[in-house]
């Protein structure tokens with residue numbers, strides 16, 4: 001018997017089986033926000049041995065926390081950064097975190113990412129070619145495989161033959177059904193990335209992210225080997241599933257709403273707004289933690305040092321106090337200061353890449369199979385883990401088309 005919204009709001013647990021799609025979950029967020037900017041959950045987050053934590057659910061609270069890194073540290077043990085296995089940008093605080101960003105930002109600039117446009121378009125086409133002649137296919141395959149191929153092949157410059165295995169390992173690491181399967185997959189991925197870093201350090205210069213990390217100097221010192229591998233691992237965690245989930249949601253939404261699909265074809269100029277709106281509406285992350293470093297008040301609530309707060313970007317992005325008609329996906333929403341990519345010093349490093357992959361995925365599918373609708377003989381499958389949520393299959397049918405040139 002599913003629990004009531006009230007019950008869920010009191011004991012919020014993203015892994016609860018009632019949240020088998022997004023509908024109930026966002027209703028529960030509405031209940032939580034109506035009560036307060038913060039809820040408390042005793043359910044551990046990310047790791048089974050973590051204790052309970054506060055959850056920031058309103059737009060104002062999430063934005064305030066993200067902008068106040070001095071009181072809300074990204075380091076799980078801010079009083080002892082050395083306890084972490086290495087320097088990984090998402091768990092550091094300024095000033096060291098900013099030095100990492102200075103190294104990484106130029107690679108992910110809009111101009112640099114734009115240079116990948118032909119490759120991303122062509123990789124997307126190859127994925128569509130796998131089913132276009134049959135008149136039926138799974139658009140989640142495009143959403144899931146395209147960001148992985150782009151990332152491992154072009155951003156990390158890994159050997160082409162390793163790419164399918166790396167994508168599979170990433171998926172198992174994040175979504176494997178047992179703890180053992182997940183940690184074995186993390187181990188496999190770590191080994192592949194270690195091998196790639198060794199190969200890069202011994203080979204000729206390459207124009208990719210591993211070389212950027214290998215050549216980086218922070219405070220006059222090269223990065224430690226483990227930090228190069230660690231940050232490459234972070235990029236895998238941060239950049240693949242997030243983009244895949246947002247894109248798979250968009251394909252599902254457009255397949256279910258043919259009038260919206262046709263509008264996007266008819267009015268290509270609204271595409272950039274549509275990409276942002278899909279990220280606001282259903283493509284956002286449901287929680288990343290901060291640790292309180294000193295007494296601080298936000299929205300009338302006083303936090304104490306050592307407390308943990310999860311920033312729920314997804315809930316903030318449905319807050320009617322910030323977004324008129326927050327519960328509707330409005331493809332050409334103009335005022336859209338969503339927190340999907342975060343805010344403040346840790347604002348998403350890969351947002352330019354994510355937007356590009358997302359736009360090109362949508363453009364190629366809309367151009368090549370414009371009349372796709374949800375298949376009637378197969379169900380779309382939804383999946384969520386403790387950070388992101390989206391469709392694992394989006395079966396569609398359409399008028400068969402031709403292979404790309």
Ligand code: HEM
Pocket residue numbers: 066074089090091097101151234235238239240242243246279283284285288313339340341342343345346347348349350351353354
């Ligand atoms: C739709 C897709 C994406 C979404 C929704 C998303 C969301 C986010 C969010 C909310 C943060 C802030 C985390 C925080 O406040 O602690 C973040 C940070 C980050 N993202 Fe993304 N992201 C996406 C795609 C990507 C991609 C494609 C990459 C790289 C390939 C990437 C790399 C990163 C990194 C490295 C950080 C940490 C930055 C730092 O700590 O300074 N993300 N992302």
